[in-house]
Amino acid sequence: MSLYVAGTCLAAVVSVVAAWVLVEPPRDVVAIVTMLILGLLSSVFRERDVGSNITFSFLSIIIITSAVLIGPVGSALVGAISMAFDRGGRSAIARVFNASMAGLQGAVGGLVYLAVGGADLSTVHGSFDLLMRVGLPLMVADVVQMLINALLLAGIVRLSSGTPPRRFLVQMITNSGVAYIGYGVIAFLFVILWGPADVGWFSAVLILAPLYVARWAFVQYGEEQRAHERTLSALVTAVETKDPSAAGHSGRIARLAEWMAEPLSMGTQEVQALVYAAMLHDVGKVGVPTRLLRRPRTWTPADVEALTHHSALGVVLVREIEFLNGSLAGIRHHHERWDGLGYPDGLAGDEIPLISRVIAVADAFDALTTDRAERPAFAPQQALRQIEQRRGRQFDPHVVAALATVLERHDWPITSADEDELDRMRGYLDHDDPIAWEQVWATTPPLRPAVSGPGPTPHPVADEPSPPHPAAGNADDVPVAEQVRAP
């Protein structure tokens, strides 16, 4: 590792010396000082996490610009010195490596620019000349710099974690390739303004102001997004307070569902939708009267129906949040069964959205591995066996297989409850627990067709509107059945 870093360092020194011999050393003091100040500022004030996978490297822009404005030697110095003072580098060796890499990028970039016919700025006139004799060579130098960056990083990642360099390179170039093109374009504008437009050092202010504002907005975006996620999850927790047996349930399911998405090879967007749907799958429970969340002595058909309303109610609640559009179906159908006997729509097999099938399995698994007042938690393997027994009837066999794969890769701790918590849960019915639910079912067999008629009757819930919460006295207050019927 240190050998590799020493090699990089040596390559940087050699390239600087070569540039010094081949090309005359830099003379424009104002430019060197300005670029150095900018470089240092960008390193010192760098924020590592701009949020949402957007990397924004002012230093790359500065190194490319310097390569054209003050030549290879100057650019190497600006890059190396700035990186040496970088706030992010933790160890001395990382610092040396980063500084050497930046120096090498600067020197080679400057040399390449000259080699492919990059012109001295004072000899360029007109927009065509600018594009062909400055713009084009600059972009070539830019691409070379990106390759140096990617190759050196691939090497170091190979040494430290053994990731195959090929895969890393491809990933790196697809991820930062577009950004590097952007840096090149901005650097081109910078160079034009500095040289041909005669603005000099002040051009730094003009070019960087819009970029700085853009960066600021990205940072705000990241913060706001985190705030949003926290708000969402905290309020989900609030809903869970209504049912003490469900504390932490949504968060655990979201994590398990995300794990299961991998063996099912779901796409990034679908995984996003899945995680949100998992987190919010039970929000509709706020619309279920508290007494129905308890294990009742007698069930009336209206009670069962009210309880089964919760998946559709959840959709009513969050359908106005645009970014959740992909999750709505997942929430609505998370209690459908593979054999078509679930609710609310009695969908079967592939008619059920994949997201819902995943949540159904994760939901039941988490319920089984949680301590209950009437039974201790199942161990993960036992719970898996319970689920596998219901494969092909209640659950999608593929999804059950995915759960088995996940359990080989990850540890799943059971959720234990102490005496107090058990006490609070006493009498509550966990509708997600397949065993408990089947018992309710078994004791009240005639109810079954009322909730989910076999076969695909599209909206059995809407056919027979009954107020799901008798507690709300006024009839025109909450016509929930009305709302459920709406698409």
Added chain:
Amino acid sequence: MRSALRDLPSRLRLHRLLPVLSIAVAAGAVAAAVASPQVSLQDWGILLVFAVVIAVGEVNRIVLPGGRETAPMSLAAGYALAMTWEVGETHRVEFTAGVVVAVTTVGMLAGAVPALLRRSPVRADDLAARFLSVAVAAILFRHVVVWDGQPLLTLQESWSSTRWVTAISMVLVSGIALFVQAFCVALATASRDHRPFWRSLVDEVRQGAGLGAALAASGTLIALAERPMGVVALPVFLIPLVLTQFAIRRYAGIRETYGQTIRALSRLTEIGGYTRRDHPARVAALSVAMGRDLGMSDRDTLDLEYAALLHDIGQVALREPIPGGATMMAAPADQDRIARDGAGIVRQTGVLDNVAVILESQSKPYRQVRELGEDLPLASRIIKVANAYDDLVGEARARRARKHASAIERIHLGLGYEYDPRVVEALIRVLDRRAAVVGAG
């Protein structure tokens, strides 16, 4: 007297007046442009490019995080046009501000056409503010004598060795023009939303500062780069601004999403049968109007809105709903508990502490301020009054006027004891305005 002065922008209906003023300026400019003879064919080509870019910029408007609309590319192009003095290294352009304004008019109007065809509304006052701002930049740069009997336009020749002075002068011109825009927008919002003008201006300047810096820099960049590059500089040097615009759009997008989430969550209590339909939304709308009337800043208004939407969230923790969901009718101790539970739930987010503070105090009577010297947040006092009014009136369409009168009467009974008199005055003003609108419509 003070309130008479305060209401001046609304009474003059300045948000309607601004577009009229713009039309007058535009008509004058077009007349002047037609009359001025010395625009060459080459210059018309340049002007055409600018008009097209302005139109494209107008089509690509963005909504800022506060909810206001703007068109950064159009404005930057407009400023650049106002400050154009050499295109290519030898070609000097000397068209007048009249020509600039006429071209801007054409560009902006053309840019509004697609929206009109889609029948989506065009914010005439925002458009007028942008237009007037470009006009001010053009007049400042091309005609106002600043030094040695010359305007900035002709002074540029003598600054060829110190081009950064040119750059700074251009940034200043754009800065002034941007301030004019903020001023116009503040007048319009003060007039439309019945807010104190000063408050609107401070908010406008504060919110516009970031984007404004990017705009001033971009206009200057383009004007300067036109000398070596010709008119190609216009699209090329808008690239950094396009990135800025993209970033701001993302930011505004997530803010909007956040708002949607809070609104959806405000309906938790409604779907749970704890509150009447749309009660949180109505209380929020009323609270925001009162907050604006009382001169709250945009940032505080947002906290107020979120708090009003979530003011009943504490009821979710109740085992069974209160009859009709009217917290106003609940026992004081229950009201306090709901407020505390709600604040606790909201505080768990870790990011809505301001809202939690407002929620905590929403049930406290106003006399605690007078008797105990306690500091109740204004937002809490507003929500208390708005909530009481909505609980008392209910949603019954029938006998609305009578219910309104009796609700106001009951609130008046609690004046100074339960409710803050200043806030109740604001409520009455807001309701009077609503009644006037309903009456007129």
